[in-house]
Amino acid sequence: MFNIQEIDADRLETAANMLKAIAHPVRIAILKHLEGGKKLTVTEIHELLGIEQSTTSHHLGILKDKGVLCSRREGKNTYYYLKHDILSQIVDCLQRCTCEE
Amino acid sequence: MFNIQEIDADRLETAANMLKAIAHPVRIAILKHLEGGKKLTVTEIHELLGIEQSTTSHHLGILKDKGVLCSRREGKNTYYYLKHDILSQIVDCLQRCTCEE
DNA sequence: ATCAAATATTCATATATTTGCATCTATAAA
DNA sequence: TTTATAGATGCAAATATATGAATATTTGAT
Numbered sequence: 001m002f003n004i005q006e007i008d009a010d011r012l013e014t015a016a017n018m019l020k021a022i023a024h025p026v027r028i029a030i031l032k033h034l035e036g037g038k039k040l041t042v043t044e045i046h047e048l049l050g051i052e053q054s055t056t057s058h059h060l061g062i063l064k065d066k067g068v069l070c071s072r073r074e075g076k077n078t079y080y081y082l083k084h085d086i087l088s089q090i091v092d093c094l095q096r097c098t099c100e101e
Numbered sequence: 102m103f104n105i106q107e108i109d110a111d112r113l114e115t116a117a118n119m120l121k122a123i124a125h126p127v128r129i130a131i132l133k134h135l136e137g138g139k140k141l142t143v144t145e146i147h148e149l150l151g152i153e154q155s156t157t158s159h160h161l162g163i164l165k166d167k168g169v170l171c172s173r174r175e176g177k178n179t180y181y182y183l184k185h186d187i188l189s190q191i192v193d194c195l196q197r198c199t200c201e202e
Numbered sequence: 203a204t205c206a207a208a209t210a211t212t213c214a215t216a217t218a219t220t221t222g223c224a225t226c227t228a229t230a231a232a
Numbered sequence: 233t234t235t236a237t238a239g240a241t242g243c244a245a246a247t248a249t250a251t252g253a254a255t256a257t258t259t260g261a262t
Contacts (some may be wrong), residue, residue, distance in 0.1 A: 012126035015195040019124035025113035076238045084198050094116040097185045177208045
């Protein structure tokens with residue numbers, strides 16, 4: 001037996017975790033680079049953003065773990081890409097909400 | 102003088118802060134209650150969600166500080182409401198992305 | 203002026219997140 | 233099978249966030 005409140009609480013947790021995964025300047029930058037179905041390797045992102053390789057990998061891991069990104073290994077490279085293209089909406093929405101005032 | 106990278110970094114920070122403000126189960130719950138232009142007082146939210154008054158006030162303060170909510174005092178009450186109705190999109194988008202798998 | 207209700211703030215504790223070095227693993231090339 | 237490249241992971245220090253009890257502030261009513 002389980003009640004509505006718990007389900008709701010679980011979904012709130014999930015939603016919050018997904019959002020928390022995105023809510024970081026580096027990770028938003030990553031998402032912007034992956035918009036439109038693009039696939040990039042860890043090294044490409046690490047060079048593109050000018051941050052440490054391990055830091056990059058950590059961030060990508062968080063995004064993947066929370067269901068924001070997927071990854072596919074191809075030889076020595078691992079390509080990361082958006083799991084739900086819809087998620088670009090969030091970034092877009094933010095951009096609209098943060099350009100004024 | 103200032104360069105593109107810095108502006109961009111600032112906007113990323115702002116976006117991340119706004120998203121970080123939202124990325125919390127309690128705060129997502131608050132937003133859901135405020136969808137559609139609704140205005141609620143601190144007490145109403147605190148009772149609705151069954152959390153401490155001071156905790157509620159903290160969360161509302163964060164949402165307001167980061168530009169997600171506005172507030173208007175009316176007598177002894179302070180009403181909180183969404184600053185950008187668009188922000189409901191984020192919650193909706195999340196809901197779509199978290200109901201499957 | 204006093205009181206009570208609504209909200210905000212301070213403070214402390216507990217917990218989580220970020221970063222990067224060092225290291226480990228996986229794969230491809232020589 | 234050795235070596236180089238790409239990526240992941242363990243760990244620790246620094247920093248940030250969450251929560252709630254206690255307290256302060258604001259406002260309206262008496």
